[in-house]
Amino acid sequence: HPRIVEIPLNRSANPGNCHTHPAESDLHDGFSPPQQPRGPSAKHRGYRKDLLTAAGVAVPKTFEELEAAAKKIKETQNVAGFVARTGKSPAVTQFSSFLYSMGGDWVDASGKAAVNSEAAKKAYAYYGGLIRNYGPANVSTDMSWPEAMAIFTQGGAAFYTEADSLYKNATDTAKSKVADKVGFAQFPAGPAGSKPYNIPSWALAINAASPNIENAWKFVQWATSKDQVLAQQKGGIPGARTSVWESPDGISTYPKDLAEAIIASAKVGVDHDRPVVAQVTKAREAVGQPIVETITGGDTNAAADKAAVAFQAVLDAEKK
Template identity: 50%
Template structure:
């Protein structure tokens, strides 16, 4: 690990010194970072202080454990503050609204905040930074995860945690019933129906049913039928393609789901699966331990993982960066801030965090045997396959994501309770279009 840190420092030091020289000649706007002579020359940020805000997340925990090595190699002092997800969002919003230069670097949820934060001028575009050091190899990041962190053609964050929508299934139940792993939506519906037996507390399918929580999950069903939340600035919820995808999801939960599904977010839904009470569960790959951990699950040795089933448009699951790391546009020393981001998302450090079970965004790390040690073999294979394509968002790409989720989630909830889904989609489409128009000033 020490040797890897040295290699990282050699590459980033060369880039920093080059930028500093350009700045000294009038080619940069930020003050150049000052190195020190002699032995300290390898520490270009000696005496610098950096403030970092992270979420209470396994990736944040892993990075905090590694930061002393970064401090030793760079001479920089890093102050890390961690918050629960909602607290982090509120903290960042309050500080950035006031024009604060801290935190310099922060974790953020791209799908929830990238558009809003960028439009408010809070995110520093990183396009000029990602190509400074050839060893950083920005092309190594999956294209979908980079796209999730791109607004108006600008890279506004670096992906740290990725999530792909996959299908979990019970190997034993499918084998006993001589049912093949579903590869299409029709096959999933048929298999869920065949294995659904409420009299034995066995349900064909479990997934999120809460109004807001389900929106990200219906996205893959919509995409795989050719649908979308919006297209060319227009709401697309009541299109035949979108309605077909949402109807499949609603049918699975209404006809083959467990009791109380309308109140289930992912912890409750995967809990049903982990307790051996559902044949299929569809959600993100990153939560697999909630079902695979023998201490939490009664079926840990019977779990299968499969690529998301195909609809009329093929298999089009979301493939997103659920967390990223970004730079405050008002950070006092942007070179120092970038040095931390570059280190935290380097191949070497992403390998270390992924070995602890944090699914990263670098393709080379997934291709490395060391990079998959924390994941079941089949899950790693499904993840790598899904990384090749998929859709770069699982939520509507608007500023008011929360309001949009409530509007869209009501469609599926109404369908689950027996209402006409087309009528529900028509009404929601009007409400969503009004939100879109309001944001665009129409």
């Protein structure tokens, strides 16, 4: 990265700017310059209220309840119980919440690859198993969010986990056939609790080589001010200000259950949704392969062991 003007997040652009994600997510040494968060992205769960009612199923709060609900709905309602991203790279960010909630992470305390830990193997088996056993028939293993979202919005699945910034695709009647039937809930709890990712998907930084740093900083202050964040959030773009989320006006255009889920997730969120490395493409392809292997009926544990070797090679290369 070029050298960036460093403005600590505790000296925020605006007084009282309490971010709805862990501040550390903008400060990973060596990989991301210090930035002023503009918009967060967190994991939420969308579901079909009508299908749950028809199946006599309550909104699941745990992994066990989610799997049982997905199974019952697929067996009784002639529709997939669950859908999510399946491509080895795009699925990584969405899989991360399952990994953390199982008690795992991409690396261990010593910085070594941990995607073949017992917790990680359970997470791969659970996520891939939901799609393999209760997902759409003949599901593609190359889906990112547009493909998975399309299945959900066209009425093809009961549960869908995705980034909250994409929620309007499900609630907009021009895009979704089930817009009036969609509900939202906090990410369910695994053995380690509910640990969805909660990151700043957009942020602003100032290049130290800029000839106009003072005015650039004024722009950052304006763009992340409460008034601007409020206006953007009312238009459906999640903001990074706790004060806006706590304001009735700030959540007035959001479905009530979604706003509640986002606020709850902000309190327990994990500050990264992928391996924190410079060679993130290689890392995602490595750690995402066990997802595909599981969906296609392969050996999850063997795939996780292989992924750990490939990911460790990426980590080792970055130390040179």
